[in-house]
Amino acid sequence: MSKIETRDLRFFYDDFEALQGISMQIEERAITALIGPSGCGKSTYLRCFNRMNDTIEGTRVEGAVLLDGADIYEPGVDVVELRRRVGMVFQRPNPFPQSIYDNVAFGPRVLGLARAKELGELVEQSLRSAALWDEVKDSLRSSALDLSAGEQQRLCIARVLAVEPEVILMDEPCSALDPAATLQIEELMHTLSQKYTIVIVTHNMQQAARVSDQTGLFWLGELIEYDETSKLFTRPEQQLTEDYVTGRMG
Amino acid sequence: MTDGARGLLDQRLNELRGDITELADRVDQAIDRTVCALREQDAEAAQRVVAGDEEINAKRYGVEELCLELIATQQPAAGDLRAIIAGIHIAVELERMGDYAASIAELTVPLSSQPLLKPLVGVPRMAEIDRQMIKAGLRAYLEADPDLAIETAKRDAQIDRLYDRSIGSC
Numbered sequence: 001m002s003k004i005e006t007r008d009l010r011f012f013y014d015d016f017e018a019l020q021g022i023s024m025q026i027e028e029r030a031i032t033a034l035i036g037p038s039g040c041g042k043s044t045y046l047r048c049f050n051r052m053n054d055t056i057e058g059t060r061v062e063g064a065v066l067l068d069g070a071d072i073y074e075p076g077v078d079v080v081e082l083r084r085r086v087g088m089v090f091q092r093p094n095p096f097p098q099s100i101y102d103n104v105a106f107g108p109r110v111l112g113l114a115r116a117k118e119l120g121e122l123v124e125q126s127l128r129s130a131a132l133w134d135e136v137k138d139s140l141r142s143s144a145l146d147l148s149a150g151e152q153q154r155l156c157i158a159r160v161l162a163v164e165p166e167v168i169l170m171d172e173p174c175s176a177l178d179p180a181a182t183l184q185i186e187e188l189m190h191t192l193s194q195k196y197t198i199v200i201v202t203h204n205m206q207q208a209a210r211v212s213d214q215t216g217l218f219w220l221g222e223l224i225e226y227d228e229t230s231k232l233f234t235r236p237e238q239q240l241t242e243d244y245v246t247g248r249m250g
Numbered sequence: 251m252t253d254g255a256r257g258l259l260d261q262r263l264n265e266l267r268g269d270i271t272e273l274a275d276r277v278d279q280a281i282d283r284t285v286c287a288l289r290e291q292d293a294e295a296a297q298r299v300v301a302g303d304e305e306i307n308a309k310r311y312g313v314e315e316l317c318l319e320l321i322a323t324q325q326p327a328a329g330d331l332r333a334i335i336a337g338i339h340i341a342v343e344l345e346r347m348g349d350y351a352a353s354i355a356e357l358t359v360p361l362s363s364q365p366l367l368k369p370l371v372g373v374p375r376m377a378e379i380d381r382q383m384i385k386a387g388l389r390a391y392l393e394a395d396p397d398l399a400i401e402t403a404k405r406d407a408q409i410d411r412l413y414d415r416s417i418g419s420c
């Protein structure tokens with residue numbers, strides 16, 4: 001069953017049509033990778049899933065983005081609630097300049113998701129789920145900024161998990177990390193995919209091949225091919241996909 | 251993958267094609283020389299084929315090593331990956347054909363001192379078709395021609411018929 005579906009989704013930056021009618025179904029509790037060259041629209045598409053593009057002036061959307069069958073662009077949709085359900089992890093780890101504990105507790109506090117005595121439990125559970133607990137359990141009051149880049153990124157994932165999302169969007173989550181930290185994030189994604197729907201944008205085709213169940217190739221605002229990752233990287237249907245994954249294009 | 255990396259991969263894939271071509275040529279020669287030795291009852295020529303099998307084996311392992319290196323260092327995908335995996339299979343099959351040629355050559359050595367019971371017809375014909383199939387199969391691989399590959403595979407039935415006829419007449 002698909003968790004997210006887009007129907008003829010078009011996105012405009014003023015007159016520029018960055019997404020040209022994307023229809024796609026994102027499978028629930030699976031990892032979907034979006035690949036393509038810079039400027040192809042993959043990050044724009046990702047940001048449509050939690051309406052992050054709303055904050056950019058001069059933009060507009062046509063078509064539909066359905067989350068569990070309901071259009072998130074319908075008038076009256078609670079965008080704060082939407083972004084709780086559809087969390088996001090960015091290219092560079094962006095912890096708040098606060099303690100590790102307060103970073104994870106921030107969302108639940110703002111949204112009133114947990115009482116004070118339950119908050120500690122929620123923080124621990126989120127850090128455990130983000131495979132960070134063992135490393136930080138004795139320094140929860142230390143600044144998050146003292147963590148390594150890889151730990152900071154896992155902290156950001158814990159921060160997303162703390163508000164109990166259903167979907168996690170990842171926009172190049174490993175591009176600022178070294179290979180060991182990248183591997184940790186990839187293993188974490190694999191574990192999280194048993195419970196959450198994950199959509200990742202990556203420039204790293206090997207990463208897409210390693211971690212994802214489904215992959216979509218974007219090119220100049222169009223979805224060229226979308227298929228099981230194992231098929232797309234071994235026997236693509238489209239010549240453009242073949243050329244892109246073998247490094248002949250892009 | 252950058253253009254530079256793609257250039258390197260193309261260069262190494264060409265190297266792989268060259269190595270497979272060379273392996274196929276050696277196996278083709280081994281089959282030809284074995285059948286000649288058998289027909290001419292030439293023990294020395296047969297022994298040269300047996301000795302030459304070591305080189306064929308070494309070439310096969312060279313192809314495998316190159317394929318492993320390409321997979322490990324270039325992370326090939328799609329058509330490139332399929333060409334490399336096919337390369338490994340082709341090298342293994344060619345080497346096996348070389349082994350068969352060497353086995354026939356080994357049998358030729360003791361047979362060369364005895365008169366043939368009847369004229370050789372089936373074996374040379376089978377060898378001829380084999381050699382045509384090696385050339386066609388290699389071309390199908392090098393030119394990525396699936397139609398030629400399918401046609402070539404079908405010719406195996408001809409060899410099966412000749413084999414059955416040869417065994418039946420023994």
